Amino acid sequence: MASLRGWREGLVSARTTDSARDIPEATVARLPVYLRALTTLVDNGTATCSSEELAAAAGVNSAKLRKDLSYLGSYGTRGVGYDVDYLRYQIAREIGVTQDWPVVIVGIGNLGHALANFSGFRSRGFRVVALLDADPTRRGEVVAGIDVRDFADLDAIVREHGVAIGVIATPATAAQDVADRMVEAGISSILNFAPTVIAVPAGVDVRKVDLSIELQILAYHEQRKQAEATA
Amino acid sequence: MASLRGWREGLVSARTTDSARDIPEATVARLPVYLRALTTLVDNGTATCSSEELAAAAGVNSAKLRKDLSYLGSYGTRGVGYDVDYLRYQIAREIGVTQDWPVVIVGIGNLGHALANFSGFRSRGFRVVALLDADPTRRGEVVAGIDVRDFADLDAIVREHGVAIGVIATPATAAQDVADRMVEAGISSILNFAPTVIAVPAGVDVRKVDLSIELQILAYHEQRKQAEATA
Known part of the structure; x- marks a missing residue:
């Protein structure tokens, strides 16, 4: 016993x-x-x-x-x-969302704006500490209360805030370069919204969000509903 | 045999x-x-x-x-x-993406803009036929070559184009009303980006996109990497 x-x-x-x-x-x-x-x-x-x-x-x-x-x-x-x-x-x-995760978003076009304003990040422990864009005309813009800064400031921001997670919301052509720079700066998890596959070294995690995947799943079921309605 | x-x-x-x-x-x-x-x-x-x-x-x-x-x-x-x-x-x-799927997007804020411009929809058979917004100040705006129109035009647009799939990119508070109106108009598949759960009758499919889910999966792995690095 x-x-x-x-x-x-x-x-x-x-x-x-x-x-x-x-x-x-x-x-x-x-x-x-x-x-x-x-x-x-x-x-x-x-x-x-x-x-x-x-x-x-x-x-x-x-x-x-x-x-x-x-x-x-x-x-x-x-x-x-x-x-x-x-x-x-x-x-x-x-x-792991009981702890605070400082996050940077790179690429402040429409999607970057939407992500910066997305309340669901903050309520789940993700704190956007910086918005970065390579376009100098974007600088000085304030989105969701945060200044848009130069992409060249990435290293300093990652060091200052201990950023482990980066979000890529750039066009496809810029994504690999941004990912390389994130990895060099010490970021080890990347969420990629750019419609392209990025390569990273071992030990770095990448998750890709493809906004069309859910739409395709709907199309699959819609096609079946329409075929049944016809039959 | x-x-x-x-x-x-x-x-x-x-x-x-x-x-x-x-x-x-x-x-x-x-x-x-x-x-x-x-x-x-x-x-x-x-x-x-x-x-x-x-x-x-x-x-x-x-x-x-x-x-x-x-x-x-x-x-x-x-x-x-x-x-x-x-x-x-x-x-x-x-x-089902070898066929053409006309789609309407409702809610033309930052996310609606990003979705209207998203090339991944068009390349997979989804054709955005209309952008609708309840805010009259948005009307006349042109996004990705498409006029932003009055949400009240939904019925006519669904009938004209044979729209089966609707995308909701409104704030959470508007989402249920938009979904109800979509269903009344004859839409039978809804992709919901609003951070809320919407109720629909049987026979209507809803898929929800939560932009924070992938970030949480990254946090899970990041937490483990950090724990291993400390150990």
């Missing part, structure tokens, strides 16, 4: 200290979706929810949700469900 | 005519990613590629890629790989 207890404690302790390493990438990608659903529930004054309710709010099936949350050691309470506020905190901590 | 052959032909024929219904949602979501990778390969003059090469270009593992493509009846040729141009056509047809 003592040895069984020791074995179980070992398991729990392993889960507590190493949990991060065991989470599959597909689960990581769903954590922000759960966080958003939980934030809506908190805003609506909901204290507890079942896995079915949370799954419906997040748009996944409940078996997948329970499996995903089990990687975080969150199993809810039988007959009660999940404590909404605590689960939100657990997921936010797991993602 | 004859009966086995008949059975196999039956299988192939079912796959040809009904293939669309059997494709899992996760595979559907990856098809645009494959399409983008194949377009890059075509642009680079690549005629054939192995599943490993295509998987690397698309950022998935090659077993998953082969499984996904098997739903389309695409198996490549042993020792040769996939015909890049033909596979691109097959996937584009499956998604």
